[in-house]
Amino acid sequence: xxxxxxxxxxxxxxxxxxxxxxxxxxxxxxxxxxxxxxxxxxxxxxxxxxxxxxxxxxxxxxxxxxxxxxxxxxxxxxxxxxxxxxxxxxxxxxxxxxxxxxxxxxxxxxxxxxxxxxxxxxxxxxxxxxxxxxxxxxxxxxxxxxxxxxxxxxxxxxxxxxxxxxxxxxxxxxxxxxxxxxxxxxxxxxxxxxxxxxxxxxxxxxxxxxxxxxxxxxxxxxxxxxxxxxxxxxxxxxxxxxxxxxxxxxxxxxxxxxxxxxxxxxxxxxxxxxxxxxxxx
Numbered sequence: 001x002x003x004x005x006x007x008x009x010x011x012x013x014x015x016x017x018x019x020x021x022x023x024x025x026x027x028x029x030x031x032x033x034x035x036x037x038x039x040x041x042x043x044x045x046x047x048x049x050x051x052x053x054x055x056x057x058x059x060x061x062x063x064x065x066x067x068x069x070x071x072x073x074x075x076x077x078x079x080x081x082x083x084x085x086x087x088x089x090x091x092x093x094x095x096x097x098x099x100x101x102x103x104x105x106x107x108x109x110x111x112x113x114x115x116x117x118x119x120x121x122x123x124x125x126x127x128x129x130x131x132x133x134x135x136x137x138x139x140x141x142x143x144x145x146x147x148x149x150x151x152x153x154x155x156x157x158x159x160x161x162x163x164x165x166x167x168x169x170x171x172x173x174x175x176x177x178x179x180x181x182x183x184x185x186x187x188x189x190x191x192x193x194x195x196x197x198x199x200x201x202x203x204x205x206x207x208x209x210x211x212x213x214x215x216x217x218x219x220x221x222x223x224x225x226x227x228x229x230x231x232x233x234x235x236x237x238x239x240x241x242x243x244x245x246x247x248x249x250x251x252x253x254x255x256x257x258x259x260x261x262x263x264x265x266x267x268x269x270x271x272x273x274x275x276x277x278x279x280x281x
Contacts, residue, residue: 005034006057007259010049011064014040016199016224018245018277019062022252025273029266034059043067047074054098060259061092062252065196068131075100082107085168086138088131091255103258106135109251111143117242119217121190123147125183127206128195129157132221136194137161141169149184151177152195180206186213193220198228205229212237223248226278249274 009019015038023036039061041049046067053061063071068088072079075092077100083089089102114121122145126133129152140148148165152158158176165174177183185191185207197203199222207230218234221244227235234241253265 004057005032005059006037007034007060008037008039008058009062009064010039010041010046011067012040012042014038014064017064018224018248018274019252021273021277022249022270023256025269026256026266029269030260030262032260041067043070046070050074050100053094053100059094060255062255063090063092065130065132069134071102075102077101080104082138086131086134087164088134090131090135090251091258093258103255104135104138105251105254105258106132106247107139107142108254109247109249110136111139112250113242113244113246114139116246117217119190119219121145121188121217123188123190124149125177125185125188125191126150127180127183127191127193127197128152129154129161130194133194134161136192136221137165137174141165141172141174144169144171147173147175147188149175149177149182149188151180151183180208180211183211185211185216189215190217190219193218193222193228193230196222198222198230199224203229205233207233209233209237212239214238217241220244221247223278224281226281245274245278 009017020036027034071089080103082104083102086104089104090106091103093101124140129150150158162174162176216239218239218241220228220230222228223243223245226243231241249271253267257265
């Protein structure tokens with residue numbers, strides 16, 4: 001293995017990310033000479049950056065907001081079956097010949113975290129219809145849950161997502177909600193926020209107390225802050241909830257496995273690094 005191999009996260013904004021802690025802990029645990037860095041890029045910088053990965057000795061990347069869907073149009077290479085269905089990627093691998101391959105480990109991370117939480121949804125409501133929402137819908141569709149209602153401020157995105165996944169997963173009914181009320185939270189057993197709303201202190205709280213019902217599990221993909229306004233609302237109303245730190249861990253472990261293919265990805269070392277990092281937030 002070459003010295004100085006580089007991996008990293010591409011997106012904007014990403015200064016809040018704990019991914020470097022997790023992956024650098026994994027490299028250290030396995031005594032691999034590699035470094036995971038943050039690459040905050042403007043949209044115009046993305047294509048030139050991808051064209052120069054080999055020169056920078058970059059061997060793998062994670063992709064996050066807002067480029068999970070756009071990356072598909074910029075990479076002329078292998079797309080995993082999940083990426084082709086979801087139409088969003090969060091992991092890029094540079095193979096030995098320099099070719100780029102795109103994967104989606106988000107849906108695997110979400111599935112693994114739900115399993116750890118012992119949450120088995122039947123009817124779900126989702127806020128947001130971007131790349132992360134696509135991965136969550138894919139995961140829920142594979143579980144053959146009864147219904148998934150999706151709300152996005154951009155009605156076209158939620159409609160597009162509904163139509164696509166209704167074709168792929170006939171056992172699950174996907175519905176596009178016109179507004180938050182149309183999510184019909186009192187009929188659901190899980191609410192999942194896949195949007196970036198909640199990352200900033202000034203962000204609004206999209207859900208009202210009156211819309212909640214006992215037994216509703218609140219899941220926010222945001223992990224920084226660790227307790228968003230949505231999760232605080234859940235706590236105040238006695239509802240079970242979780243942020244997305246577990247999803248981050250498990251999608252990261254799957255990505256690491258794609259990049260390095262170790263005998264055993266050091267998940268516990270990654271978990272400890274994340275937990276330590278969260279305490280400093």
